[in-house]
Amino acid sequence: MACTARLWKVEYMPVSPPIATTEQSAGTESADRVADVLIAFAQSDKPLGVSELARRLSLSKAVVHRILQSLASRALVQPVHGDTTYSLGPAAIGLGTKAWSQLDVRTVAAPVLRRLRDRTRETATLSVLVGHRRVYLDQYESPQEVKMVVEIGPQYPLHSGASSRAILAFLPEHFVVEATQELRVTRPEADLDAFLTSLDRIRELGYGTSNNERNTGAASIAAPFFDSAGHVIGSVSSSGPAFRYSSTADDDHVAHAAQVVSAAEDITRGLAGPA
Template sequence: MSTDPIRGEAARETPGGTESADRVADVLLLFARSEDPLGVSRIARDLALSKAVVHRILQSLSSRSLVQPVPGGSSYVLGPAAAGLAARAWSQLDVRSVASPVLRKLRDATRETTTLSVLVGDQRIYLDQFESPQEIKMVVEIGPRFPLHSGASSRAILAHLPQPLIDEAVRQLVALKPDTDVEAYLADLATSRERGYAVSLNERNTGAASIAAPFFDVAGNVLGSVSSSGPVFRYADLADGADERQTRLVVEAANDITDRLR
């Protein structure tokens, strides 16, 4: 007798397990559409499934890290394996080729390093960059994952995510920096959301500065961010919100990528 929840009871309900596969796919797609963590009751109701079947599907998905339980609760969110699938999807969609001419144009206009970041699960990765022609410049590493709580490229994305993901990012930040002023942090995040870009000065790396703006899919979901970054002494006006040309160019670049992806 099979002990796999997907290959066991649910798979026996129809020849070949086709219905079971459909149900698993429906559960994953429900997570992809949801702005909140999902529990057994909600999934069962939305998909017209029994709670027993939903529970078994979640057990199997969790064992494969496609979903993971929310700490201290009975709900689930997408897991790191789902993030891996998202990363592969990004490479197949070739967002890099769509954004490449925009990044190059932004680099030429600002003479600073420009980067493309994409959201992968509850983190982000740098997908591409065009380096500044200047001797003193910022250079990023393509591929590693970064948390969403720190840095302009991360916070430009985080500002447009559902509240549970914002709460989780804040929890991670407080665990890393217990003296974080959460109220001030959330206020800054709201400001970034309203004005359409985020800035950072000496935040992730001492001596580094960055301006980042988000880009979106056709449904309005945030996909990633575009940034211009360099040494902090060339971004001094950011502290006073005075670098209007630089911020305008970054926001225009992000909007251009959004338009090209539609």
């Protein structure tokens, strides 16, 4: 008996990727919203409130409020101006400091700082703006026995010290207003007119000085450096014991300041990249 073979055609249907569950989609959307809020703060030159964030991000005020409460509980944002607005908090500044340490600014600045240290024989420091605070990012210590050494990482206000004011002088006006208000609270005896005049002087000369200010017995000369768009992002300083720093009218001081300004300009050019 002859057998007839029968061929069966088997059709394979393409397998679709698994469809995200409602929970997964909601989680992704929530993460996106949190990221958008943090980015909004990073891109803003001023504190932001619930209404402003809701408008910018097309979110409800209730959603924005919940996100801010969550971020505030982790110190990623902090309330200012009577809890009506928020700015980046200490934890965000810590993240920013870590990010700065991984960017090219340290690489660009390293040979410049070494050269400044070698020429002045004083400690050369690199500071950057993180949020509304200044942070030391790097330093090259003086070879001399008596010297100035800074701590890398802590946050400093923008109103005190040459390194801070060299940055503040070139920031938008609301930074100056905020720094002035903070100075009034932390140092009620401070001469605010003299403080504002010192910022004008920094803009005129291109550098700032401090002597026995933040630390007794310490002095510093600092100049700002800028990104490729012309925004101030940090400062470089030459710091040491006050007794080795000349009067501002002295020729040695002028020469010392010129070296600091030149170092800051070198960093600015380095960050801009090839012409």
